[in-house]
Amino acid sequence: xxxxxxxxxxxxxxxxxxxxxxxxxxxxxxxxxxxxxxxxxxxxxxxxxxxxxxxxxxxxxxxxxxxxxxxxxxxxxxxxxxxxxxxxxxxxxxxxxxxxxxxxxxxxxxxxxxxxxxxxxxxxxxxxxxxxxxxxxxxxxxxxxxxxxxxxxxxxxxxxxxxxxxxxxxxxxxxxxxxxxxxxxxxxxxxxxxxxxxxxxxxxxxxxxxxxxxxxxxxxxxxxxxxxxxxxxxxxxxxxx
Amino acid sequence: xxxxxxxxxxxxxxxxxxxxxxxxxxxxxxxxxxxxxxxxxxxxxxxxxxxxxxxxxxxxxxxxxxxxxxxxxxxxxxxxxxxxxxxxxxxxxxxxxxxxxxxxxxxxxxxxxxxxxxxxxxxxxxxxxxxxxxxxxxxxxxxxxxxxxxxxxxxxxxxxxxxxxxxxxxxxxxxxxxxxxxxxxxxxxxxxxxxxxxxxxxxxxxxxxxxxxxxxxxxxxxxxxxxxxxxxxxxxxxxxx
Numbered sequence: 230x231x232x233x234x235x236x237x238x239x240x241x242x243x244x245x246x247x248x249x250x251x252x253x254x255x256x257x258x259x260x261x262x263x264x265x266x267x268x269x270x271x272x273x274x275x276x277x278x279x280x281x282x283x284x285x286x287x288x289x290x291x292x293x294x295x296x297x298x299x300x301x302x303x304x305x306x307x308x309x310x311x312x313x314x315x316x317x318x319x320x321x322x323x324x325x326x327x328x329x330x331x332x333x334x335x336x337x338x339x340x341x342x343x344x345x346x347x348x349x350x351x352x353x354x355x356x357x358x359x360x361x362x363x364x365x366x367x368x369x370x371x372x373x374x375x376x377x378x379x380x381x382x383x384x385x386x387x388x389x390x391x392x393x394x395x396x397x398x399x400x401x402x403x404x405x406x407x408x409x410x411x412x413x414x415x416x417x418x419x420x421x422x423x424x425x426x427x428x429x430x431x432x433x434x435x436x437x438x439x440x441x442x443x444x445x446x447x448x449x450x451x452x453x454x455x456x457x458x459x460x461x462x463x464x465x466x467x468x469x470x
Numbered sequence: 471x472x473x474x475x476x477x478x479x480x481x482x483x484x485x486x487x488x489x490x491x492x493x494x495x496x497x498x499x500x501x502x503x504x505x506x507x508x509x510x511x512x513x514x515x516x517x518x519x520x521x522x523x524x525x526x527x528x529x530x531x532x533x534x535x536x537x538x539x540x541x542x543x544x545x546x547x548x549x550x551x552x553x554x555x556x557x558x559x560x561x562x563x564x565x566x567x568x569x570x571x572x573x574x575x576x577x578x579x580x581x582x583x584x585x586x587x588x589x590x591x592x593x594x595x596x597x598x599x600x601x602x603x604x605x606x607x608x609x610x611x612x613x614x615x616x617x618x619x620x621x622x623x624x625x626x627x628x629x630x631x632x633x634x635x636x637x638x639x640x641x642x643x644x645x646x647x648x649x650x651x652x653x654x655x656x657x658x659x660x661x662x663x664x665x666x667x668x669x670x671x672x673x674x675x676x677x678x679x680x681x682x683x684x685x686x687x688x689x690x691x692x693x694x695x696x697x698x699x700x701x702x703x704x705x706x707x708x709x710x711x
Contacts, residue, residue, distance in 0.1 A: 247484075408674075416653060435647075
């Protein structure tokens with residue numbers, strides 16, 4: 230018998246209903262690019278990031294609080310917005326002291342799903358803040374659900390590789406009976422030393438690099454600890470936890 | 471430009487809705503153990519296998535046609551039935567010339583979902599009949615959806631490893647823009663030479679071996695081409711295609 234908390238990996242928002250979130254820390258994972266952008270903005274001094282589910286809501290809320298409305302649909306800056314979902318947009322010069330109101334295709338949607346399912350605690354995770362995420366999970370000692378945002382409910386590899394990297398760091402402190410987690414860890418172990426070489430195999434790489442030329446975004450989003458803060462969801466906002 | 475048909479992998483019945491089945495060959499994959507059992511029964515001379523979604527229906531249909539009612543719930547022979555979901559039960563001595571009416575937790579359920587979604591063609595796949603499956607897919611030259619049955623909508627590794635093995639054999643003839651397929655092939659490549667050593671990491675292995683002692687079932691279900699027939703769904707029955 231063991232008293233270790235459990236760790237599970239949900240590979241798609243369409244599988245999130247299989248997990249009990251009410252006593253879990255849920256890690257929202259949208260490596261390309263929402264959760265990397267959230268880490269970047271908070272690391273560079275944003276007061277908070279407010280995740281919202283529509284462009285009109287992003288515009289309305291940002292006006293009411295003098296914030297920055299930003300968002301992405303299908304990989305591009307959403308119609309009606311001036312700022313998108315690139316972590317490189319949110320430099321200290323631009324975002325320090327401001328509130329980012331963000332809407333994205335997958336990551337912010339998953340966060341709202343976790344809220345509806347009464348998650349105990351919600352944080353966001355990405356390679357740029359992986360150490361902060363792992364430190365928090367080890368400190369909390371609660372059950373963990375690693376929630377991959379995927380792409381329109383499809384499985385994606387970059388979120389899985391991040392989940393695998395987290396698992397490789399913290400698995401000794403958790404009970405893992407979950408093939409998704411075993412797979413994620415194995416995929417990460419196979420590719421951790423050549424992740425930029427492996428990246429061109431990902432469907433999302435093609436979307437971002439071949440269609441939009443965003444190779445610098447990809448590199449940033451696959452780099453550990455370049456924005457090492459913990460985005461913690463509290464009362465409608467992600468703040469540094 | 472290419473005229474190659476597409477190949478995708480659905481990692482769970484809960485993700486099947488993401489794929490257009492109406493112009494696809496759908497491969498139902500339930501390695502432990504429904505599709506291995508189907509291959510075994512047909513290979514050993516069963517006239518057909520009728521997949522049904524409930525125990526009462528299995529009993530009723532088998533009585534009306536003098537068939538063998540069989541099925542599993544939660545890994546055990548279902549209450550009310552004398553025969554279960556072990557491929558080793560269906561020897562030639564027992565099953566030759568008979569009709570097997572089979573109900574299982576995951577595989578037969580997924581087959582009915584594919585039917586409801588108007589799949590063009592439905593076949594069943596497992597390591598014991600992998601060559602027959604690959605030969606059929608190469609011959610048909612239609613789009614392919616590899617449908618993993620999983621466990622109660624959860625991702626599982628054994629179905630994924632089978633999908634990966636199929637992909638490794640036929641990928642040159644298909645267009646693959648699908649992270650699930652890339653992952654499946656990578657997992658298979660990493661573990662194909664030590665699949666029995668890797669098996670104890672699978673949640674389903676624990677269910678079958680530690681709870682029910684079914685190590686011989688596991689070995690059979692992970693062996694290529696020991697029941698190399700093509701189960702093809704036609705008019706309510708799986709027959710040798």
